[in-house]
Amino acid sequence: MRILLMKWKNGMTVLNDYTDIVLDTNILSDFLAIYFENSISIGEKFVSKYRVNNDFASKINTIILDHINDGISKYGKIVASNFAFIELARRFDECSSGRFTVDQFRAFIDSPPEWFVLESVSSDLFFELYRLPSHVLFKEEKQTIEWADAIHCATALIRGNRSLFATSDSRLNVIQIFNHRLLCIT
Amino acid sequence: MEYKFLTYSFLERIFENGEKELVGKENFHIGSISDFLYVPEMYKKGQLNLSPSSFTIGHELINDKINSGLFYLQELDHELLKANLFNDSDLDLSIATDKISPRRSITRTVLKLSPNSFWDENIIDEMEEWYDSAE
Numbered sequence: 299m300r301i302l303l304m305k306w307k308n309g310m311t312v313l314n315d316y317t318d319i320v321l322d323t324n325i326l327s328d329f330l331a332i333y334f335e336n337s338i339s340i341g342e343k344f345v346s347k348y349r350v351n352n353d354f355a356s357k358i359n360t361i362i363l364d365h366i367n368d369g370i371s372k373y374g375k376i377v378a379s380n381f382a383f384i385e386l387a388r389r390f391d392e393c394s395s396g397r398f399t400v401d402q403f404r405a406f407i408d409s410p411p412e413w414f415v416l417e418s419v420s421s422d423l424f425f426e427l428y429r430l431p432s433h434v435l436f437k438e439e440k441q442t443i444e445w446a447d448a449i450h451c452a453t454a455l456i457r458g459n460r461s462l463f464a465t466s467d468s469r470l471n472v473i474q475i476f477n478h479r480l481l482c483i484t
Numbered sequence: 485m486e487y488k489f490l491t492y493s494f495l496e497r498i499f500e501n502g503e504k505e506l507v508g509k510e511n512f513h514i515g516s517i518s519d520f521l522y523v524p525e526m527y528k529k530g531q532l533n534l535s536p537s538s539f540t541i542g543h544e545l546i547n548d549k550i551n552s553g554l555f556y557l558q559e560l561d562h563e564l565l566k567a568n569l570f571n572d573s574d575l576d577l578s579i580a581t582d583k584i585s586p587r588r589s590i591t592r593t594v595l596k597l598s599p600n601s602f603w604d605e606n607i608i609d610e611m612e613e614w615y616d617s618a619e
Binding site: 385 | 589
């Protein structure tokens with residue numbers, strides 16, 4: 299029987315069977331920048347760049363390679379909410395920072411790679427949003443988790459209890475639900 | 485049958501007042517998933533006067549209306565995103581702008597170009613008017 303629980307090794311999360319990695323908007327921006335700058339669509343590897351560290355880049359490469367090798371990934375997929383794409387579009391110049399064009403952004407949305415899922419904003423998120431705290435105590439200050447941030451968190455939660463959540467928002471580290479499931483990229 | 489925009493305020497009243505809020509409201513209501521998903525946000529922030537059980541009951545009442553065909557909450561899926569986010573060769577600036585709230589961006593996206601015959605212009609107008617007055 300396969301081990302279903304997330305492993306925790308040397309302070310780093312380990313990819314397990316069918317583990318999705320869900321990206322928030324900031325990480326999606328960096329992900330797309332690397333995707334286009336490094337020609338990932340023609341077989342190049344993800345590299346550590348911007349907020350994507352070595353560990354995270356390695357996990358992405360594992361997922362991509364797994365799909366390329368046999369077409370069926372045992373490591374899950376890379377996932378972002380459709381809302382992340384809307385948020386990125388709302389702040390396109392800031393998020394893209396000249397690293398990818400509107401045409402490239404559109405091409406990705408039109409034909410994402412098979413290892414990437416654009417997750418729906420659906421009623422499935424309702425009770426996950428309810429479960430998430432509205433505030434967290436971070437660095438001794440009470441800080442609000444805004445609705446837009448919570449949508450990404452809830453998206454990570456509906457992708458199963460083994461999904462990882464890649465975010466640049468280190469405040470989320472204190473949320474109990476995400477214990478050992480955050481890839482906090484700084 | 486008259487089609488009406490399913491406002492966040494109406495959703496909020498259903499959660500707060502339960503079934504009695506639905507009496508006599510037999511119009512077909514079309515709304516956005518973003519307004520529905522805003523309910524937990526307002527509840528957690530103490531903006532809704534609800535017990536945990538009313539929260540579940542409200543959710544069930546709305547689901548019943550959806551199942552009986554009187555409410556329709558459009559979700560934002562990949563196909564809808566593809567169809568709405570771009571205008572010819574550029575981003576559609578009615579959606580891709582930070583001059584409106586994220587919630588309104590989703591609502592505009594899900595209501596704008598959905599290929600349903602009931603997606604009447606008056607629904608779009610009602611949606612814009614409601615957000616104008618609420619935000």
